[in-house]
Amino acid sequence: MADAMQAAGVSLFKNSEQLIEGERTAERVQVLRLPHGDEAVRAELTPQIQDGKAGAQVRVETLRRGNKKGTPKHAWSAAVLDQATCLVALLSLDDPTRRPKIKMPTTDGAEIRVADSTSVAVRSRHFLFNTDLKPNQLVPFETAEDVVIDGSTVIPAGSLVAAYTESSSDIGEYGKGAKAQLRFKFLALPDGTQLPLRGIVNFQGEKWGKTALVVGTVIAGTGLLSVTGSGFGIPAGSLFNAEVDGEQKVRVSRATAAAKGQD
Numbered sequence: 001m002a003d004a005m006q007a008a009g010v011s012l013f014k015n016s017e018q019l020i021e022g023e024r025t026a027e028r029v030q031v032l033r034l035p036h037g038d039e040a041v042r043a044e045l046t047p048q049i050q051d052g053k054a055g056a057q058v059r060v061e062t063l064r065r066g067n068k069k070g071t072p073k074h075a076w077s078a079a080v081l082d083q084a085t086c087l088v089a090l091l092s093l094d095d096p097t098r099r100p101k102i103k104m105p106t107t108d109g110a111e112i113r114v115a116d117s118t119s120v121a122v123r124s125r126h127f128l129f130n131t132d133l134k135p136n137q138l139v140p141f142e143t144a145e146d147v148v149i150d151g152s153t154v155i156p157a158g159s160l161v162a163a164y165t166e167s168s169s170d171i172g173e174y175g176k177g178a179k180a181q182l183r184f185k186f187l188a189l190p191d192g193t194q195l196p197l198r199g200i201v202n203f204q205g206e207k208w209g210k211t212a213l214v215v216g217t218v219i220a221g222t223g224l225l226s227v228t229g230s231g232f233g234i235p236a237g238s239l240f241n242a243e244v245d246g247e248q249k250v251r252v253s254r255a256t257a258a259a260k261g262q263d
Contacts, residue, residue: 141163
C-alpha cells in the first residue's frame with residue numbers, strides 16, 4: 001500500500017501496520033508525470049477473516065487538509081487500490097530479506113551448471129525516489145520468474161536480489177538533474193547460497209530544457225518552468241535484467257531434477 005501511494009505522487013509521513021498516510025507533493029507529481037493535485041491520501045488496514053482465510057480490509061480515502069478549499073480534484077484512492085492490486089500480483093508477499101533458509105540435500109542432490117551471462121529478470125521490491133538513495137545503500141529486488149535449466153528450477157521466482165547504490169547525487173542548480181547508479185551484486189538461493197550477478201542501471205532526472213538520459217525502466221520528469229533539474233522515481237515492480245557473473249554450480253534435489261521426466 002505504501003509503494004502504491006508513493007507511485008501516486010504521495011510523500012508519506014505515517015506508515016504503520018494499521019494506517020498509511022501522506023500528501024501528494026508537486027515534486028513527485030511532476031517527476032512521475034501525473035495530473036496535478038495536492039490531495040492527501042490515507043489508507044486504513046483492518047485485520048479480517050473471510051471464508052476462513054486471514055487477510056486485511058483496506059479502506060483508502062482522498063482528503064483536503066488544512067485551509068485547502070473544495071473537494072479533491074482526482075479520485076486518487078481508486079488509483080492507489082488499483083496499483084496495490086497490481087503489486088500483489090507481481091511481487092512475492094513475504095519479504096525475501098527475512099525468508100528462512102531451506103536446507104538442501106547434500107547426498108542425493110543433483111548439481112547443475114549455470115552458464116556465465118545467464119539472464120535473470122528482476123523486479124524492484126519498493127518505490128524509490130531519488131532523495132531516498134544514499135551511497136552504498138542496499139536496494140532489494142527479487143527474481144521476476146523461475147530460471148529453469150534442463151527442466152530443473154535452479155533459481156526460483158521471488159528470490160532476493162541485492163543491488164547497491166554505487167553513486168548518487170541530488171538535484172542541482174542550472175538544470176542538473178538528480179542521478180544514481182545501481183549495481184546488481186548477487187541473488188540469494190533458498191539455502192542461502194549467494195549467486196554472483198553483474199549489471200548496472202543508470203538513472204538520471206531530465207535536465208532543464210534538454211532530453212533526459214534514461215537507462216532502464218524509469219519515469220523521468222520534464223523539469224519545465226524551472227531553473228533546476230528534476231528527480232526520478234523507480235516504481236515498485238519495475239522490470240530490469242541482470243546476468244549471472246561467471247559459470248556457477250547450483251545444487252537441487254534429485255526429485256526436482258527428475259520432475260521433467262515425470263511430466
